Amino acid sequence: MCDGPKFGTAGLSQSYHALGISGFAPQALADYTASFGLDAFEYQCGRGVRLAPDKAAALGAACAEKGIELSVHAPYYISMSSMEEDKRLHSVDYLLQSCALVKALGGRRVVFHAGSCGRQSREAALEKALDTMARAQKAVDAAGFGDCILCPETMGKVNQLGDLDEVLALCGVDARITPCIDFGHLYARTQGGITGRADYEAILDRMAAVLGDARARRFHAHFSRIAYTAGGEKCHLTFADTQYGPPHAPLLALLRERGLAPVIICESDGTQAEDARTMARLFAALPAPVPA
Numbered sequence: 127m128c129d130g131p132k133f134g135t136a137g138l139s140q141s142y143h144a145l146g147i148s149g150f151a152p153q154a155l156a157d158y159t160a161s162f163g164l165d166a167f168e169y170q171c172g173r174g175v176r177l178a179p180d181k182a183a184a185l186g187a188a189c190a191e192k193g194i195e196l197s198v199h200a201p202y203y204i205s206m207s208s209m210e211e212d213k214r215l216h217s218v219d220y221l222l223q224s225c226a227l228v229k230a231l232g233g234r235r236v237v238f239h240a241g242s243c244g245r246q247s248r249e250a251a252l253e254k255a256l257d258t259m260a261r262a263q264k265a266v267d268a269a270g271f272g273d274c275i276l277c278p279e280t281m282g283k284v285n286q287l288g289d290l291d292e293v294l295a296l297c298g299v300d301a302r303i304t305p306c307i308d309f310g311h312l313y314a315r316t317q318g319g320i321t322g323r324a325d326y327e328a329i330l331d332r333m334a335a336v337l338g339d340a341r342a343r344r345f346h347a348h349f350s351r352i353a354y355t356a357g358g359e360k361c362h363l364t365f366a367d368t369q370y371g372p373p374h375a376p377l378l379a380l381l382r383e384r385g386l387a388p389v390i391i392c393e394s395d396g397t398q399a400e401d402a403r404t405m406a407r408l409f410a411a412l413p414a415p416v417p418a
C-alpha cells in the first residue's frame with residue numbers, strides 16, 4: 127500500500143493570476159500546479175459547464191503528463207431537493223454536462239451541492255434529493271458515463287442539505303457515489319465543531335461505518351479555514367487567518383496513521399496552491415506508521 131492522498135486546488139490562486147498569463151493556458155496551468163508539488167486540480171463550473179471539448183482535452187493532456195488528477199465542480203444552481211419539480215429534475219442535466227466534461231478532461235469525479243431545505247423539513251428535502259440522486263445515477267449510466275463518480279459535498283450553511291449523515295445517505299443510492307467531505311463546511315455548520323484529532327476521528331469512523339467499503343479510504347475532500355455565524359459558513363479564509371479553523375495538522379496525521387488516500391482540494395481564499403503545498407509538505411514529513 128504505497129499510495130496516499132493527493133493534494134490540489136479549486137481553481138487557480140492569486141499568484142497564478144499575478145503571472146499575467148492571459149486566456150486559457152493548459153500548459154501554464156499544469157506547470158504552475160506541478161511547481162507547487164500538487165497532483166490534483168478541480169476545474170470550477172460553478173456558473174455553468176462551458177469549457178469546449180477540444181480545450182478540455184488539451185487541459186487533460188497537459189495535466190496527465192504532470193500526473194495531475196482532474197475533477198470537476200458542478201454548477202452551484204443544482205438543486206436536487208427543490209420543491210419546484212422542473213428545477214429539481216434539471217439537476218440531472220447539469221450533472222450529465224459535468225460528467226461529459228470530466229470525461230473530456232480524462233478525470234472521473236464530479237463534485238456537487240445537493241441543494242437547500244427551503245421551506246420544507248430536512249427529511250422532506252432529503253427524500254427529494256435521494257430520488258433525484260437515483261435518477262441522476264441512472265441517467266449517467268444511460269449516457270455511457272458509468273465510470274464517472276458523483277460526489278455529493280458536505281455544506282457549510284445550516285439550512286443547506288449536506289450534513290455528514292445526509293451526504294452519506296446520498297452515497298447509499300449507489301456503491302459508486304463517493305462523499306466529498308468539506309471539512310471547513312462541517313466545521314462552520316457545527317459552529318466550530320472541529321478542533322482536533324477526536325473530531326476528525328469521529329468523521330472518518332462514521333464514514334467507514336456507514337459506507338463500509340473502499341470509498342471511506344478514497345473519499346474526496348475540500349479543505350479551508352472558514353469563518354461562521356449562527357447560520358453556518360460566512361466566508362473562506364487562508365491558512366494565515368488562524369482565528370477560525372479547522373486545523374489541518376490533526377487530519378493529516380490521521381490520514382497517515384490510517385493509510386487513507388483521499389483527494390484533498392484546498393479552497394483557501396486566493397492562496398489555494400500555497401496552502402495545498404503546506405498540507406502536502408506536512409503530510410510528506412510525517413513518519414510512516416509502524417506496522418502492528
Ligand SMILES: [Zn+2]
Pocket residue numbers: 199237238239279
Ligand atoms: Zn463546493
